[in-house]
Amino acid sequence: MPLGPVMLGLPGLALGGADRELLRHPRVGGVILFARNYETPRQLAELCAEIHALRSPRLLIGVDHEGGRVQRFREGFTVLPPMRRLGEVHDREPRRARAMATAAGWLMAAELRAADVDFSFAPVLDLDRGVSRVIGDRAFHSDPDVVATLAAALMHGLQSAGMQAVGKHFPGHGHVEADSHHALPVDAREYADIEAEDLVPFGRLVRAGLAGVMPAHVVYARVDERTAGYSPFWLREVLRSRLGFQGAIFSDDLDMAGAALAGGAPLDCARAALAAGCDMVLACNDRRAALEIVHGLEDPDDPAAHLRLVRLHGRGQFEREALRASAQWQRAVRLLADPLAPLDEAAATAT
Numbered sequence: 001m002p003l004g005p006v007m008l009g010l011p012g013l014a015l016g017g018a019d020r021e022l023l024r025h026p027r028v029g030g031v032i033l034f035a036r037n038y039e040t041p042r043q044l045a046e047l048c049a050e051i052h053a054l055r056s057p058r059l060l061i062g063v064d065h066e067g068g069r070v071q072r073f074r075e076g077f078t079v080l081p082p083m084r085r086l087g088e089v090h091d092r093e094p095r096r097a098r099a100m101a102t103a104a105g106w107l108m109a110a111e112l113r114a115a116d117v118d119f120s121f122a123p124v125l126d127l128d129r130g131v132s133r134v135i136g137d138r139a140f141h142s143d144p145d146v147v148a149t150l151a152a153a154l155m156h157g158l159q160s161a162g163m164q165a166v167g168k169h170f171p172g173h174g175h176v177e178a179d180s181h182h183a184l185p186v187d188a189r190e191y192a193d194i195e196a197e198d199l200v201p202f203g204r205l206v207r208a209g210l211a212g213v214m215p216a217h218v219v220y221a222r223v224d225e226r227t228a229g230y231s232p233f234w235l236r237e238v239l240r241s242r243l244g245f246q247g248a249i250f251s252d253d254l255d256m257a258g259a260a261l262a263g264g265a266p267l268d269c270a271r272a273a274l275a276a277g278c279d280m281v282l283a284c285n286d287r288r289a290a291l292e293i294v295h296g297l298e299d300p301d302d303p304a305a306h307l308r309l310v311r312l313h314g315r316g317q318f319e320r321e322a323l324r325a326s327a328q329w330q331r332a333v334r335l336l337a338d339p340l341a342p343l344d345e346a347a348a349t350a351t
Helices: 017-023 041-053 083-092 094-114 144-160 191-196 199-207 232-242 257-263 266-276 287-296 303-310 320-325 327-337 345-349
Strands: 006-009 028-033 060-063 065-067 166-170 212-215 248-253 280-283
Touching: 006 287, 017 028, 017 287, 028 041, 028 280, 041 060, 065 094, 083 094, 083 144, 094 144, 094 320, 094 327, 144 199, 166 199, 166 248, 191 199, 212 232, 232 266, 248 303, 266 280, 266 287, 280 287, 320 327
Parallel strands: 006 028, 006 280, 028 060, 166 212, 212 248, 248 280
Antiparallel strands: none
16 A cells, blocks of 8 residues: 555554555654643654554554644753754854764654654754744754755754655745744845845755655745645745655645645645645544545555655664663764864764
8 A cells, every 4th residue: 555645643542443544544654742732752763663564554643742842742851952043153153063964864863763764854944044943043043045055954863864855945034024833934134135045045955865855834935825735836846846856745734834824725735735746644633524534535646656655765773772771862962062072083074
């Protein structure tokens, strides 16, 4: 059975009978986890094992685990810094910042892979222009070249621990004030300005092998009246054709206000996102809307989309206690905890 085009949220810490039935539906392809799904590392690993055992190929399991204020699992996991801290270090000591970014990616991936989570929706490739409330310190920097450099280092760390990267929020969320969870942001810049700044990190990471992208619930009004996630121009023409992206495209959560205002009913939103070029749509928090989408969509018939999604399965798995006892884990934790500590050669190159 191929992976379907819908990624769902779950209500609790374990699967119920209705959850299992829904996750076996052919139009479902993945699960996104939240803090409500986490209690302990052992419980998380058991939940992931049960999800993965339901289907073959196994369902994807993703999570927003960027660091800073967006990190769903905390107790029992290393608390990762906001990415802006790495950008601040880069202003003083670029080599250290790159080492920290690689360590952050490796640590993020290694701890998630110990629970058999497939990927994190990271890194954030938005520019911090001091405007967006929802982005803020989630962004590495205001300079697109610095963002690209640090995000590429973080992606390298993820990949070295068996995890692919999913960059967001294409083509860039940093120039709008409104939070798309609660409103529909509008960016009034010309395409040339977006291309010269916001597209730079996406282009660099695409060329480096980025496996996933999530578009923004933002309207770029001088380019297209539709939000980026519903726009064939942004997804097919710019991302696929001009940037050459060959990975998977995930919608942002269709339960968000920015999505609902732009697309109407949940099923209409899902169909619009898939028609625009998304490979998988997210229905995270509203089970009624999720059921409408799953039961209303057509059966998946895109082998290329399936292959793009399968590439996001995690590779290998760490044993949690052995991981935390390892020199590499301890070195990464020290490096992120103390950005002023001496940077030895092992810390700079180990991950």
